[in-house]
Amino acid sequence: MAQKISGVFAVLAASATLFAVNVNAADSTLNKVKKQGYVQCGVSAGLPGFSNPNAKGQWEGLDVEFCQAVAAATLGDKTKVKYIPLTAKERFTALQSGEIDILSRNTTWTLHRDTALGLNFTGVNYYDGQGFMVKKDMGIKSAKELDGAAVCVQSGTTTELNLADYFRVNGMKYKPVVFDTAPQTSKGFDSGRCDALTTDQSGLYALRLNLKDPTSAVVLPEIISKEPLGPVVRQGDDQWFNIVRWTLFTMINAEEFNVTSANVEQLKKDSKDPNIRRLIGLDGPKGKGLGLNDDWGFQIIKQVGNYGESFHRTVGLGSPLNIERGLNALWNNGGIQYAPPIR
Ligand SMILES: N[C@@H](CCC(=O)N[C@@H](CS)C(=O)NCC(=O)O)C(=O)O
Structure with missing residues (x-):
């Protein structure tokens, strides 16, 4: 003692x-x-x-x-x-x-x-707040239509955690495709490794600029988190x-x-x-x-x-x-x- x-x-x-x-x-x-x-x-x-x-x-x-x-x-x-x-x-x-x-x-x-x-x-x-970007030709208008999707996401972020919460709360499944850096994540999306990319909405606009064809992707309307x-x-x-x-x-x-x-x-x-x-x-x-x-x-x-x-x-x-x-x-x-x- x-x-x-x-x-x-x-x-x-x-x-x-x-x-x-x-x-x-x-x-x-x-x-x-x-x-x-x-x-x-x-x-x-x-x-x-x-x-x-x-x-x-x-x-x-x-x-x-x-x-x-x-x-x-x-x-x-x-x-x-x-x-x-x-x-x-x-x-x-x-x-x-x-x-x-x-x-x-x-x-x-x-x-x-x-x-x-x-x-x-x-x-x-x-x-900021977290959002999703998808290829335009996927033809979806809402994140609620992403059941079963492969989603590109960056490791060590709140993004990964919110993604898991959002799909669980909405009773949907997804396959995370995880990268360490932003350029890798957007390349993964560009080359078709995933159906959607998720990050802070400002980041979506930034990453979209770097796609081979920025007009091939659309940002979905849902904001699923607060990101101050x-x-x-x-x-x-x-x-x-x-x-x-x-x-x-x-x-x-x-x-x-x-x-x-x-x-x-x-x-x-x-x-x-x-x-x-x-x-x-x-x-x-x-x-x-x-x-x-x-x-x-x-x-x-x-x-x-x-x-x-x-x-x-x-x-x-x-x-x-x-x-x-x-x-x-x-x-x-x-x-x-x-x-x-x-x-
Ligand atoms: N705001 C989130 C996400 C921050 C984050 O790192 N986002 C990525 C995806 S846009 C990024 O900025 N990457 C830049 C880089 O890896 O250089 C957090 O604090 O966890």
Whole structure:
């Protein structure tokens, strides 16, 4: 018994030490990022609109721009990012082990991931939901007609789990055809290994673009799940958690107050709007609470832009994906994107 109790104390003492180390500024993620000179950002290996290397080999997409925003806030330079492409299966281990500082990779916020893996979700940068895509010549109009179908799906995702739930609940059978990466999954579908492909709806639009003949596939109307996607950090470093979360809130608030990469310089000179002045660090709490320079918000908006600008050029109507804002419109414009006030 005595031994057991001392064992418990040993564990408590060890975790107290761990905690002490975590809150020690010298060992904080912010300090590490400053020392190494860049943010290590885990992204998907290739998903158009979210994170994808372009023809010049530069990473592009909504999740990529979010990493750039964190680099602008913390290092004053959006280019100081090292991208680490990760499959769905690899992504959480990479964050747990410290190989990356942020996971910014179409990752769904769930109870298990937020609590049991030593990780924290910082917010939602894209509200998504799971759907299905089928070959047009199959001639079906609803996912309810998929009984007996072979379904291409990516491993290590919520997609796999929702797929099983959906078919069970609807009393239907299916044959999973499982792949490790998005390109493999869409190739599997393209080459006829399966009747349907399932993933987040944004992913369906992205993968359809890469089919030999994109018009040969149709997206079915059913959305079978909630997939709130957002940036993730390790548990135990509240300062870094706050930096990442308020980077997202700054981008969303900037859209709400019509502050853009194009007008922020001028607004810094002459804006009298107290909301805008706090947003860009002229007044208000500024950078102190986050351990950042006072112009951290200004740098995010100047170098990357507001949430709406980023959405538009990466996944929205200004991009090949052509996705409407839908749930991702601001709260005062028919959607549910809502950020707490900067004051
Ligand atoms: N949101 C789901 C699915 C995320 C996911 O990884 N989806 C695949 C299918 S579109 C993907 O993005 N793959 C990109 C890649 O493997 O590079 C999750 O968090 O589990």
